[in-house]
Amino acid sequence: xxxxxxxRPDGAVGTRNYVLVIPQGIxxxxxxxxxxxxxxxxxxxxxxxxxANDRETIARILIGLGCNPNVASVIVHAxxxxxxxxxxxxxxxxxxxRKSGKHVEVLDPAKDGGxxxxxxxxxxxxxxxVYEASTLRREEVGDxxxxxxxxxxxxxxxxxxxxxxxxxxxxxxxxxxxxxxxxGETTEIIGAEQVLAxxxxxxxxxxxxxxxxxxxxxxxxxxxxxxxxxxxxxxxIKGGISSLEEKSLGAIHKAGTAPIQGVLRYAERPExxxxxxxxxxxxxxxxxxxxxxxxxxxxLFQLGGGGVTGRTLLEGSPSVVAPxxxxxxxxxxxxxxxxxxxxxxxxxxxxxETPGEAGERLxxxxxxxxxxxxxxxxxxxxxxxxxxxxQEPRF
Amino acid sequence: xxxxxxxxxHPYDNVATALEEIRAGEEVAIPVVxxxxxxQAAEPIPFGFKIALQEIPKxxxxxxxxxxxxxxxxxxxxxxxVHIHNLEGTRARGDLERRGEG
Numbered sequence: 001x002x003x004x005x006x007x008r009p010d011g012a013v014g015t016r017n018y019v020l021v022i023p024q025g026i027x028x029x030x031x032x033x034x035x036x037x038x039x040x041x042x043x044x045x046x047x048x049x050x051x052a053n054d055r056e057t058i059a060r061i062l063i064g065l066g067c068n069p070n071v072a073s074v075i076v077h078a079x080x081x082x083x084x085x086x087x088x089x090x091x092x093x094x095x096x097x098r099k100s101g102k103h104v105e106v107l108d109p110a111k112d113g114g115x116x117x118x119x120x121x122x123x124x125x126x127x128x129x130v131y132e133a134s135t136l137r138r139e140e141v142g143d144x145x146x147x148x149x150x151x152x153x154x155x156x157x158x159x160x161x162x163x164x165x166x167x168x169x170x171x172x173x174x175x176x177x178x179x180x181x182x183x184g185e186t187t188e189i190i191g192a193e194q195v196l197a198x199x200x201x202x203x204x205x206x207x208x209x210x211x212x213x214x215x216x217x218x219x220x221x222x223x224x225x226x227x228x229x230x231x232x233x234x235x236x237i238k239g240g241i242s243s244l245e246e247k248s249l250g251a252i253h254k255a256g257t258a259p260i261q262g263v264l265r266y267a268e269r270p271e272x273x274x275x276x277x278x279x280x281x282x283x284x285x286x287x288x289x290x291x292x293x294x295x296x297x298x299x300l301f302q303l304g305g306g307g308v309t310g311r312t313l314l315e316g317s318p319s320v321v322a323p324x325x326x327x328x329x330x331x332x333x334x335x336x337x338x339x340x341x342x343x344x345x346x347x348x349x350x351x352x353e354t355p356g357e358a359g360e361r362l363x364x365x366x367x368x369x370x371x372x373x374x375x376x377x378x379x380x381x382x383x384x385x386x387x388x389x390x391q392e393p394r395f
Numbered sequence: 396x397x398x399x400x401x402x403x404x405h406p407y408d409n410v411a412t413a414l415e416e417i418r419a420g421e422e423v424a425i426p427v428v429x430x431x432x433x434x435q436a437a438e439p440i441p442f443g444f445k446i447a448l449q450e451i452p453k454x455x456x457x458x459x460x461x462x463x464x465x466x467x468x469x470x471x472x473x474x475x476x477v478h479i480h481n482l483e484g485t486r487a488r489g490d491l492e493r494r495g496e497g
Contacts, residue, residue, distance in 0.1 A: 157443035220487035227487040240443035243484030246464035
């Protein structure tokens with residue numbers, strides 16, 4: 001099967017066609033406020049006082065977003081406080097992004113007439129880049145160019161029995177057609193790691209899955225807390241989930257049944273196609289930016305929602321340049337926020353569709369949105385800040 | 396009166412998930428391959444919550460998806476609600492670790 005996408009110089013295919021301006025800050029925001037068709041990120045982490053590992057993670061996010069096929073061209077400015085570290089030099093970020101074959105421009109207030117001068121030059125550059133991007137046309141390409149990321153959240157028992165299985169069907173289909181798919185949330189595979197380890201493509205991958213759980217479970221135990229006061233979160237418990245293991249065993253259904261090709265770090269790009277486990281954290285402001293930096297061109301939030309009431313507007317757009325889909329299998333969640341939800345699979349619980357039929361309908365929804373139909377959250381002019389998954393102490 | 400519906404995820408499971416609001420005393424039908432299991436709800440089981448399909452003695456493993464989701468923290472009667480009041484998660488429990496039980 002196929003979708004309509006923007007073919008980039010490195011052969012990757014975009015589902016969107018933005019000009020990206022990075023890193024965060026007043027220069028990026030001013031350019032994006034002024035010029036249509038641009039995106040930037042909001043985040044508090046500039047790298048200042050961060051360890052080399054964490055600075056490299058920040059760099060992976062920025063470079064990865066720039067390389068994402070949903071981006072036509074990139075402007076990098078050199079005014080961030082974190083720019084004093086070599087990993088985050090604007091020229092370094094720009095050089096890495098240029099390896100994807102994209103047009104990248106660098107703004108340096110020291111050479112471009114200060115902050116105001118850089119903003120003016122940036123607006124002029126961005127207008128030209130947006131114009132050039134608009135001359136590109138979508139082409140019909142195979143599903144092997146889809147790269148998906150998923151998180152399940154506000155999980156309840158509808159997530160494990162209907163919502164996640166529909167996503168699992170989609171994942172199996174895209175992986176079988178040669179595409180790429182990410183799942184993760186290491187805390188939320190605790191109790192289900194043996195099931196996943198058996199699905200690893202190699203013994204090394206199997207061991208890497210078990211190791212990721214060992215490290216995360218040791219951290220949890222070191223707190224001395226009953227994990228149920230942390231995760232499952234209160235809304236999970238209100239939705240009927242009784243233990244972390246139960247949450248995990250429901251959560252892994254979103255990953256389908258394909259072999260797991262590897263374990264990736266947060267925001268790490270895979271070497272090949274297929275299904276990958278990402279050793280990341282579940283927070284939605286964190287996880288989606290990581291998937292998109294690793295190359296995801298469309299992302300899904302599979303929502304339970306049984307434990308939350310009164311949410312009639314689902315905002316969500318922490319994925320910067322990738323369309324973000326809300327999916328749910330909970331009839332109450334769907335009834336409350338119908339016009340925010342891209343896909344509903346409560347039909348499986350109601351008995352009007354099989355999981356396979358719901359999964360097929362989700363696949364068609366994804367292909368439509370990949371081809372240019374807006375996701376519901378894309379109709380909002382709203383971007384949430386990015387909480388980069390940095391794991392080391394600050395100094 | 397038609398029986399209420401609950402879903403079993405795996406034949407080995409000793410709990411099922413309510414697919415509708417179930418009142419105390421109502422019959423619950425659980426489709427299992429080759430048979431039709433029914434259980435009488437001992438108490439209200441809200442939508443999405445779990446009902447015990449058999450008596451589960453304290454300390455016994457509670458299974459869903461064919462896997463362990465915890466242990467019975469008390470003796471659980473057939474037809475009872477199974478949730479955090481009588482199901483003890485066993486993984487990542489820092490509190491048990493601190494007490495030397497992890």
